[in-house]
Structure formats: C-alpha cells, structure tokens
Amino acid sequence: MIDPKKIEQLARQVHESMPKGIREFGDDVEKKIRQTLQAQLSRLDLVNREEFDVQTQVLLRTREKLAILEQRVSALESRAGNSGSSVIKTEDIQ
Known part of the structure; x- marks a missing residue:
C-alpha cells in the first residue's frame, strides 16, 4: 500500500499550489x-x-536456480545420450 505520509505530502503540495482564494477554505x-x-x-x-x-x-534467485537446473538437465541428457539409452527431452515434460 502507499505510504500515508506520501499522500499527505502530495495533498499538501496540491493544496499549496491552488489559488489563494480556494486555499482559504483551509483544512x-x-x-x-x-x-x-x-x-x-x-x-x-x-x-x-x-x-x-x-x-x-x-x-533473481529463482532465475539462478532455474539456470542451474537447466545445466544439470543438459548434463544428464548428454550422459544419457553417450550411454545409448533413450532420453526424455525437457520439452516432452509438460
């Protein structure tokens, strides 16, 4: 939520920028x-x-974790590819 002090300050600035006749209505x-x-x-x-x-x-932390997980998946896929077993691609898992 917006800080009430900021709203009060903004209201005061608007009030002070008004013509004197209107400002005299005061509070x-x-x-x-x-x-x-x-x-x-x-x-x-x-x-x-x-x-x-x-x-x-x-x-930012979530993006860092995602990058690490993507690297791990890629490493696992390349190891699985070298051993000749079938590989499940990340695109297939959704």
Whole structure:
C-alpha cells in the first residue's frame, strides 16, 4: 500500500499550489484532496518500493536456480545420450 505520509505530502503540495482564494477554505479542501488521492491511488494495484525490491530478489534467485537446473538437465541428457539409452527431452515434460 502507499505510504500515508506520501499522500499527505502530495495533498499538501496540491493544496499549496491552488489559488489563494480556494486555499482559504483551509483544512476541508486539503482533507478532501487527501481523501480523493487515497481513493484514486487505492484503485491502482500498486506495491511499495520495499515489496517490489523483495520480489525482485526472489525473481533473481529463482532465475539462478532455474539456470542451474537447466545445466544439470543438459548434463544428464548428454550422459544419457553417450550411454545409448533413450532420453526424455525437457520439452516432452509438460
């Protein structure tokens, strides 16, 4: 989820950029802006940076493991090919 402090900061920036006459409505306008931002941003399927970084690391480890497994399968296939036995190809296993 999006950090509430960031939404508050964004709402404050929007509020400060408004013309002075509108800004004089004060907290009500800022509060309404904050609520609108929160509602619109929550409709988006966003993740925070920390969660994104964690998932990136998980993906990298998974790719590394996949590469190792592909090498092992290839080595097993070549050994099986040298011994004359039938080989099951990875494309056949799905």
